[in-house]
Amino acid sequence: MARLNLWRWGVLGLAGLYFLVPLAASVVFTVDVPGQGLTFDAYTQIFATDGFVSSLLLSLELALATIAVVLLLMVPAMVALRLGAPRLRPVVEVVCSLPLVVPPIAFVAGIGTVLKWGPDHLSRTPLFETFVAIQNPDFPFVLALAYVVMALPFVHRALDAGLRAVDVRTLVEAARSCGAGWPQALVQAVLSNLRGALLNASFLTLALVLGEFTVAQLLGFRPFAVWIVNVSGSQAQLSVAVSVLSLLVTWVLLLVLAGFGGRTRPTSRG
Amino acid sequence: MTATAVRVDTAPAARTKRRRRSLGWVAVLPLLAFVAVAFGLPAIAMLDGAFTAKDPATGATSYTLDNLTTSLKGAYLTALLGSVKLSAVSAALGTLVGLPLAQAVVSSRFRALREAVLTASGVLANFGGVPLAFAFVATLGNAGVLTRHFGLTDKGWDLYSFWGLVIVYLYFLIPLMVLTITPALDGLRVQWREAAQNNGATALQYWRFVALPVLLPTLLGGFVLLFGSAFAAYATAAAMVGSSIPLVTLQIADAISGNVLVGQENVALALSLDMVLVAGLVMAVYLPLQRRSARWLA
Numbered sequence: 001m002a003r004l005n006l007w008r009w010g011v012l013g014l015a016g017l018y019f020l021v022p023l024a025a026s027v028v029f030t031v032d033v034p035g036q037g038l039t040f041d042a043y044t045q046i047f048a049t050d051g052f053v054s055s056l057l058l059s060l061e062l063a064l065a066t067i068a069v070v071l072l073l074m075v076p077a078m079v080a081l082r083l084g085a086p087r088l089r090p091v092v093e094v095v096c097s098l099p100l101v102v103p104p105i106a107f108v109a110g111i112g113t114v115l116k117w118g119p120d121h122l123s124r125t126p127l128f129e130t131f132v133a134i135q136n137p138d139f140p141f142v143l144a145l146a147y148v149v150m151a152l153p154f155v156h157r158a159l160d161a162g163l164r165a166v167d168v169r170t171l172v173e174a175a176r177s178c179g180a181g182w183p184q185a186l187v188q189a190v191l192s193n194l195r196g197a198l199l200n201a202s203f204l205t206l207a208l209v210l211g212e213f214t215v216a217q218l219l220g221f222r223p224f225a226v227w228i229v230n231v232s233g234s235q236a237q238l239s240v241a242v243s244v245l246s247l248l249v250t251w252v253l254l255l256v257l258a259g260f261g262g263r264t265r266p267t268s269r270g
Numbered sequence: 271m272t273a274t275a276v277r278v279d280t281a282p283a284a285r286t287k288r289r290r291r292s293l294g295w296v297a298v299l300p301l302l303a304f305v306a307v308a309f310g311l312p313a314i315a316m317l318d319g320a321f322t323a324k325d326p327a328t329g330a331t332s333y334t335l336d337n338l339t340t341s342l343k344g345a346y347l348t349a350l351l352g353s354v355k356l357s358a359v360s361a362a363l364g365t366l367v368g369l370p371l372a373q374a375v376v377s378s379r380f381r382a383l384r385e386a387v388l389t390a391s392g393v394l395a396n397f398g399g400v401p402l403a404f405a406f407v408a409t410l411g412n413a414g415v416l417t418r419h420f421g422l423t424d425k426g427w428d429l430y431s432f433w434g435l436v437i438v439y440l441y442f443l444i445p446l447m448v449l450t451i452t453p454a455l456d457g458l459r460v461q462w463r464e465a466a467q468n469n470g471a472t473a474l475q476y477w478r479f480v481a482l483p484v485l486l487p488t489l490l491g492g493f494v495l496l497f498g499s500a501f502a503a504y505a506t507a508a509a510m511v512g513s514s515i516p517l518v519t520l521q522i523a524d525a526i527s528g529n530v531l532v533g534q535e536n537v538a539l540a541l542s543l544d545m546v547l548v549a550g551l552v553m554a555v556y557l558p559l560q561r562r563s564a565r566w567l568a
Binding site for chain 1: 293294295296297298300301302304305308309311312313314315316318319367370371373374375377378383386389390392393394396399400401402404405406407408409410413414415416418440441444498501502504505508509519522523526527535538539542543545546549550553
C-alpha cells in the first residue's frame with residue numbers, strides 16, 4: 001500500500017510540476033525583466049495600454065450576445081424534447097455535434113466565402129445591408145453567430161446533464177395541477193431547477209468567446225485574444241501578463257462554478 | 271405509452287399529446303433554422319468553393335478537382351502530413367501520460383483534489399489557445415525564464431520546433447485524456463480487482479488481463495479524440511511559431527489571407543475540406559468506440 005501511495009504522489013507531483021511551472025515561470029517572466037530587475041510595470045500598464053479596454057469590452061459584449069442567443073435557441077428546444085417529440089432528440093444531438101466535425105479554421109474559411117457573396121452577388125438586394133450590418137467592426141454580430149455554432153456542443157452537453165437530473169414532465173404536470181399556467185410552470189418549475197446547468201452553459205460559452213482567436217483573427221476583427229497577439233510583438237511582458245491573468249480568471253470562474261453547481265455530483269466535465 | 275394506457279379518458283390525453291408534439295416542433299425549429307443558416311451556409315460555401323475554379327482572365331467559374339489535387343501536392347501535402355505526424359505523436363504521448371494521471375486522481379481519497387483536477391482539466395482542455403502559447407513562450411521560448419536560467423539554447427533546445435509544439439500541445443491534450451478516461455476508471459468495479467486477487471492474480475496481471483481490455487475502447491477513443499483536437503488546433507501554433515512549421519491549419523490561414531500567394535482562397539477551401547474529412551473520420555472511429563466502452567461501464 002505504501003508503494004502504491006508513493007507511486008501515486010510521484011505521478012501527481014510530476015503532473016503538478018508540468019502544469020504549474022509554465023504559470024509560475026510566466027509570472028517570473030513578467031516581473032523580472034532583464035536589465036530592469038524586479039518591476040511590476042507589466043501589470044500596472046495593462047489598463048493604460050491602447051486597445052485593452054476596447055478589445056476586452058468587445059469580447060464581453062460578444063460573449064453576452066452569444067450566451068443570450070445560444071440559450072434562447074437551446075433551452076426551449078431541449079425542454080421541449082423532454083416534454084414531447086422525443087423522436088427529434090437524435091436529430092438535435094447530431095445537429096449540436098456537427099460543429100465538432102468542422103474545425104474552427106475550416107469553419108471560418110467557409111464564413112469568409114459566404115461574406116464575400118455580399119459584395120459579389122448581392123449588392124443590389126436588401127440582403128446586402130444585412131451583410132454589412134453583421135460585419136460592423138464596432139460590434140461584429142457575425143462573430144457572435146459563429147460562436148453560437150461553436151458553443152452548441154458545450155451547451156448541449158451542459159443542458160443535457162442538467163435535464164437528466166430533473167424529471168421535466170412530472171415537474172410540469174405537478175405545477176399544472178397546482179394551478180400554474182404553462183408559462184409559469186415552465187419558468188418557475190423547470191428553469192429554476194435548471195439554474196446550475198444554465199450557469200454552467202453560460203460560463204463555458206463565456207470562456208470560449210473570451211479565448212477565441214481563430215475566427216476573429218481571420219475575419220479581421222480585434223477582440224481580446226487577437227489584441228493579445230497583436231500587442232505581443234512590441235510588449236512581450238505585457239502580453240504574457242495579460243495571458244496569465246486571463247487564464248487564471250477563467251480557471252477561478254469555472255472552479256467557483258464547479259463548487260457552486262456540482263456539489264451533489266460533478267457536472268463540470270466539459 | 272403506458273401512461274396513456276392506464277388513463278380512462280383517452281381523448282383529452284391524446285389531444286395533450288398532440289399539442290405537446292407540435293410544441294416540440296415549434297421549439298426545436300428555430301434551432302434547426304439557425305444551424306441551417308449559420309453553419310449550413312458556410313459548409314455549403316466551403317464544399318462549393320473547394321470544387322470551383324475561377325478563370326482569372328474571363329472571371330468565369332467552372333467545377334473542377336484541381337483545388338483538391340493541389341491541396342494534396344507539394345507544400346500543402348507536407349503541411350497535411352506535418353499536422354498528422356504532430357497530432358499522432360502528441361495524442362500518443364497524451365494517452366500514455368493521461369492514463370496514470372487519471373488513475374492517480376481517481377484512486378485518491380481527497381475529494382477536493384479530484385474536483386480541482388477535473389475542473390482544471392475542463393478549463394485547460396478547451397480554453398488554452400493564445401494564453402497557453404504565451405505562457406510557454408515566457409517559460410521555454412528563446413528569452414524564456416527556464417531557457418535563460420538553465421542555458422537551454424546552448425544545449426540545442428528550441429521551443430519553435432516540432433518537439434516544442436508537442437510539449438505545448440500536451441498541456442491541453444493530457445487534461446482532455448484525463449476527462450475522457452476518468453468516467454471509465456470510475457466504472458472499473460472493485461469486485462473485479464478483488465475477484466482477480468482471490469484467484470491469485472498480481473496487480474500487473476489484473477491490469478493486463480482485466481482492466482486494460484475493459485479500458486481499451488475508451489483509451490482508443492481518447493487517442494482519436496486527442497488526435498482530432500491537436501489536428502484542429504490553430505491559435506496556439508499561430509501565436510507561437512507563426513508559419514515556420516508546416517501545419518495544415520497555418521497553411522489555410524496563409525492561403526485565406528493571401529500571405530504567400532494571391533488567389534489561393536479555393537485551395538484553402540479544399541484544404542479545409544481535407545480537414546473536415548479527417549475530423550469526420552475521427553468522429554466515425556470515436557463514436558462506436560465510445561458506445562462500446564459505455565456498454566461495459568454502464
